[in-house]
Structure formats: structure tokens, C-alpha cells
Amino acid sequence: MSEPTKSGSIYRRGNTAAFWLVVITVIELILALTFESAILLILLSIGKAGIILQVFMNISRLWNPEEHH
Amino acid sequence: MSAVAHDHDHHNPMEPTRSEQVKMNRLGLWVFCLSESFLFFALLGTRFYLWRNPVDGIIRPDLAQIPAFIFTGVLLASSYFMNRAEVAISKDDRTTFNYSMLLTAALGLVFLFGVVLVEWGLATGPELLLGDGAFGAVFYAMTGMHALHVIMGIALILIVWNNGRKGLYTAEDHWAVEACAIFWHYVDLVWVFFYPALYLIGTAIELHH
Numbered sequence: 001m002s003e004p005t006k007s008g009s010i011y012r013r014g015n016t017a018a019f020w021l022v023v024i025t026v027i028e029l030i031l032a033l034t035f036e037s038a039i040l041l042i043l044l045s046i047g048k049a050g051i052i053l054q055v056f057m058n059i060s061r062l063w064n065p066e067e068h069h
Numbered sequence: 070m071s072a073v074a075h076d077h078d079h080h081n082p083m084e085p086t087r088s089e090q091v092k093m094n095r096l097g098l099w100v101f102c103l104s105e106s107f108l109f110f111a112l113l114g115t116r117f118y119l120w121r122n123p124v125d126g127i128i129r130p131d132l133a134q135i136p137a138f139i140f141t142g143v144l145l146a147s148s149y150f151m152n153r154a155e156v157a158i159s160k161d162d163r164t165t166f167n168y169s170m171l172l173t174a175a176l177g178l179v180f181l182f183g184v185v186l187v188e189w190g191l192a193t194g195p196e197l198l199l200g201d202g203a204f205g206a207v208f209y210a211m212t213g214m215h216a217l218h219v220i221m222g223i224a225l226i227l228i229v230w231n232n233g234r235k236g237l238y239t240a241e242d243h244w245a246v247e248a249c250a251i252f253w254h255y256v257d258l259v260w261v262f263f264y265p266a267l268y269l270i271g272t273a274i275e276l277h278h
Contacts, residue, residue, distance in 0.1 A: 010156050014149060014153060014156065015149075018145065018146070018152075022142065025142065025264075028269060032269035032270070033134070036271070036272065038270045038271065041265045042270070045262050049262070052148065052261065053258070056151070056254040056257075057250075057254045057255070059099075061095060062099060065091075065092050065095070
């Protein structure tokens with residue numbers, strides 16, 4: 001019973017990451033059309049990159065290879 | 070007997086085990102991604118050096134926002150399905166793996182054709198010409214280099230999908246899927262910085278043809 005639950009939570013992790021990536025992209029567009037703040041846009045890009053590196057690319061497997069999905 | 074069990078039963082101490090091999094492969098792939106980053110950072114540096122003027126500071130060409138926003142969303146969606154495919158194969162869920170890989174490739178193709186047909190204006194007449202000085206040179210260099218990586222990624226996804234369809238990967242041994250996923254997410258990661266650099270950051274300057 002625990003395996004499907006764990007699998008579901010891992011799928012949910014991807015769903016949450018994708019949701020935030022879309023939200024930040026929308027914020028980026030709104031910011032660009034209203035404030036024209038380069039610094040804020042760069043910070044948001046770094047935030048998106050962090051989500052991709054950690055959740056999608058699993059960078060932590062480099063120093064923790066036993067980490068599974 | 071599985072390949073993994075076989076590996077343990079007849080392990081030559083001079084040769085790396087499968088898990089050690091995967092560890093080295095993973096490090097090698099990340100070093101490759103890092104080396105590619107120098108190229109993309111150079112392109113980004115060129116963009117911020119050339120796209121500026123004394124009056125407005127950082128500038129950008131006034132390009133259509135909505136298509137670029139939609140295609141960025143498409144690329145993000147493809148990354149989501151790639152992640153789903155990788156999780157699915159690690160759970161031996163082959164149905165989800167197969168359709169997620171195909172969806173990733175399809176969304177990658179939509180992004181590619183979006184950039185080439187819409188952004189490069191081959192279908193609707195060029196919005197920004199290659200000969201438009203620094204604007205044209207930087208825009209086509211950045212999108213073109215990224216598009217080349219998208220093409221490679223799609224080819225890789227289709228190869229891995231085909232191998233997966235033949236049952237070459239298991240929940241325990243699917244390094245090729247992980248490698249393919251890392252590369253595809255890397256392509257997405259590059260676009261995360263290219264999209265604002267090309268379309269959002271700076272004062273929009275009208276192009277007159």
C-alpha cells in the first residue's frame with residue numbers, strides 16, 4: 001500500500017514544480033510589461049532554474065547517489 | 070538472472086560495479102552540461118553587451134510577446150512530461166513512460182517549429198531580420214544555438230523511447246532515461262534564461278523595416 005502512495009507523492013512533486021514554473025513565467029511577463037525591472041526578472045529566472053535543477057534534474061543525486069524518486 | 074544480479078555475482082574487483090559506473094556517468098554528464106554552459110553564458114554576455122544604448126540602458130527588440138510566452142509554456146510542459154516519464158520507468162510503469170516520452174518529443178517539436186516558423190518568421194514574414202545589426206545577429210545566434218540543442222534532445226528522446234518500448238530499461242537500471250531527462254531539462258534550463266533575456270529584459274525598441 002505504501003509504494004503507490006510514495007509513487008503518487010513523487011508525481012505530485014513534479015506537478016507542484018510545474019505549477020510554480022508556470023506561475024513564475026506569468027509573473028515574469030507581467031513584470032516585464034509593467035515595471036521593466038531587469039534585476040527582478042533575473043532573480044525570478046534564478047528561482048525557476050533552482051526548481052528545475054532540484055526537482056527535475058535531481059542535482060542532489062551527484063552527492064547523494066542513493067536518493068531515488 | 071537479471072543483469073544487476075549477474076553484476077554482483079561475478080564482479081571483478083578491478084572493474085566498477087553498475088552503481089559506480091552510473092555515478093561516474095552522471096558526473097560526466099553534469100560536467101558536459103557545465104561545459105555547454107560556458108557557450109550559453111557567452112551568448113548571454115553578448116546579448117547584454119550589445120543590446121544597450123546610452124539613453125535607455127538595456128534594450129531589446131520589440132518582438133511579439135504572446136507567441137514567445139506560449140512556446141515557453143510548451144517547453145516547460147515538455148519538461149514536466151519528461152520528469153513524469155523518468156518517475157514512471159523507476160516504478161516500472163511502462164504505459165506512463167511510453168506516452169510521457171512521446172508527449173515530451175511532441176511538445177519539443179511544437180516548441181522547435183514555434184521558434185523556427187513563428188519566431189524566425191518563416192511562415193508570416195520576418196519580424197526581425199538576420200541583417201538587423203546586433204539585434205538580428207544576437208537573436209538568431211541565441212535561438213539558433215538553442216534550437217540545435219532542442220533537435221538533439223528530441224532525437225535522444227525518440228531513441229530512448231524506442232529502447233524503452235523494447236523493454237531495455239528496468240526500474241533498477243535506467244541510466245539512459247535519466248541521462249536523456251537531464252539533457253532535456255538542461256535545454257529547458259537554458260531557455261529559462263534566454264526567454265527573459267530576448268523578450269522581457271530592457272526597453273523595447275521599435276524596428277523599422
